[in-house]
Amino acid sequence: MSIGPVQVLVIGFAGGDFHGQIREELARLREHDVVRLIDVLFVRKDADGNVERLQHSDLSADEASELGAIAGALIGLGAGGVEGAEAGAELGAEVAAEDHVLPEGVWYVDDVLPNDTAAAVALIEHRWAIGLRDAIRDAGGFHLADAWIHPLDLVAIGAIAAEEAEQVAM
Numbered sequence: 127m128s129i130g131p132v133q134v135l136v137i138g139f140a141g142g143d144f145h146g147q148i149r150e151e152l153a154r155l156r157e158h159d160v161v162r163l164i165d166v167l168f169v170r171k172d173a174d175g176n177v178e179r180l181q182h183s184d185l186s187a188d189e190a191s192e193l194g195a196i197a198g199a200l201i202g203l204g205a206g207g208v209e210g211a212e213a214g215a216e217l218g219a220e221v222a223a224e225d226h227v228l229p230e231g232v233w234y235v236d237d238v239l240p241n242d243t244a245a246a247v248a249l250i251e252h253r254w255a256i257g258l259r260d261a262i263r264d265a266g267g268f269h270l271a272d273a274w275i276h277p278l279d280l281v282a283i284g285a286i287a288a289e290e291a292e293q294v295a296m
Contacts, residue, residue: 129196130256132164135248142170142244156184164193164249169235171243177236187223194222 155161163184170178183190198218202210235245262268 128256129193130162130252130254131259133250133252135246135250137246137248138239139244139246141242142172144168144244148246159253162251162253164251166246166248167235169239169245169247171236171239171241173242175241177239179236191219191223195219197222 152161152163156163163182165181165183165185168178168180168182172178185193195215195218198214198216198221199211200214201218202212202214204210205214235247239245
């Protein structure tokens, strides 16, 4: 199984009323092998503080087990070398096959979620990036850093530039 870069995405929603638009778009992206939803945890807290939780994955049980083994092996390698990698692979495969890649209780979203809101914690695999990642590696490239740039980041950069220009003009 070739795995693309995985992004953890946490999104909040006021009210928490979902109408299927996000699910439809994720299905479209999956159909075109752009992204794959490894796992998503939806948490909704109503106005009285009652919590509903729902999980979903695009992975089959075998794919979840294989991905869990890879993630567990990598965590185990960091924690205990080769022996840790072997133990981590076994545990990761077992947990992912029985539950989800995001096991219950890993994310304590309901503890921080205000009443009458919802949140989604998603692990999204960027399938489109597999070839690019491999080409970079094959060319001798290696990871230095990455970041997502949001529109408000650009607004903040503009505000800082304006302040600096104003100080220079003084």
